[in-house]
Amino acid sequence: MKQSKILKTLFEYFVITLGIAMYTFAWQAFMIPKGFFSGGVTGIATVLNFATGGDGVTGGIPIPATYLVLNILLLGVGFFVLGTKFGFKTIYAIIMASIFLKVFEGVWVSPIQEDFLNALIGGAISGAGIALTFLVGGSTGGTDIVALVIRKYFNITEGKVYLIVELLIISSIILVPGKGLQEMVYGYLTIIAFSTALDYIMVGSRSTVQILVFSKRADEIADMLLGMGRGVTAVPSVGWYSKQDGKVLIVVVKKNQMPEITRKVKELDEHVFISVCSATEVFGQGFEEVKTGVKKIWKKADKKS
Incomplete structure (x- = not known):
């Protein structure tokens, strides 16, 4: 270390x-x-x-x-x-x-x-x-x-x-x-x-992408992504052609992290369907802080008072 x-x-x-x-x-x-x-x-x-x-x-x-x-x-x-x-x-x-x-x-x-x-x-x-x-x-x-x-x-x-x-x-x-x-x-x-x-x-x-993963092995992929330290959201879905229930995984990562993630997902499920789109702004833990124009030191002062 x-x-x-x-x-x-x-x-x-x-x-x-x-x-x-x-x-x-x-x-x-x-x-x-x-x-x-x-x-x-x-x-x-x-x-x-x-x-x-x-x-x-x-x-x-x-x-x-x-x-x-x-x-x-x-x-x-x-x-x-x-x-x-x-x-x-x-x-x-x-x-x-x-x-x-x-x-x-x-x-x-x-x-x-x-x-x-x-x-x-x-x-x-x-x-x-x-x-x-x-x-x-x-x-x-x-x-x-x-x-x-x-x-x-x-x-x-x-x-x-x-x-x-x-x-x-x-x-x-x-x-x-x-x-x-x-x-x-x-x-x-x-x-x-x-x-x-x-x-x-x-x-x-700071470019960020949103990845949507459609797979029958969604649970395994989600566990793998969590193991990589990435946040994952699973959304219930229905395949309208097959009428089968499933899950869509939503992952937001930095653009330079995308190749590694897509490669590892493909290794778990060679039939996976992946959609990638650019995210203009991403705020929150692990990404950009929300800039409100109010300094943090002012907020701390308010809490003390």
Whole structure:
């Protein structure tokens, strides 16, 4: 058991490393060389610096100070709301992002001349990288934490939250001298591609299917599924052609669990009839929590009072 936990932890950190590598490579290869405006905490820090008379290096509110203060505050929120495990993974991701940004600097720059394509490709690759990091409970800090915290309490995807926050940040380019509509548009394209890729992977990982099993050996199949740790509901049925009573088994599982279940059911009854359909949303034990917009901490406070 201890060894399996160690292997699981190592795998999670490997996925975080891979995701951060994709994220930073996208910036160094497709976005930074083209002069695209950054979003996230870095974007906020940059806007504040220029808006207060700075040039990115001297004057104004220092970018490093703003970046550090905002990330410390958001990390505190992440620790409190999402747990210490999330916090340590985020610290690791922030360190790896700093290393990879330096490693990938100037290694390869996109030869594509069209800024439109660079914005789309860079945004999509960086979004996919952050999605991998999210899947194992990590984050690069900044607005990633905002997205995960809001997702915890509200029924809205990470990509949509990220899109809203980043659009607000990029819109503030108008406060920066020398920046205008063109930089804003390419910034929007990058974030749209980013959030689309993020949602595609995150929603896909939560995809759920409902399986209906029609078999004369329904009891054996139900016992087998329970042994696999899957919930099963048996509904009385009548075969209208044969006029025989039977049972229909209803099983709801994650999409990636479906092949194993259908294979094992087929092994028990080679004449089984199986129907599979996608479930748009599944809430309850073992799946997503119902997001009502009311924080759990508020509920606990109400109970105490």
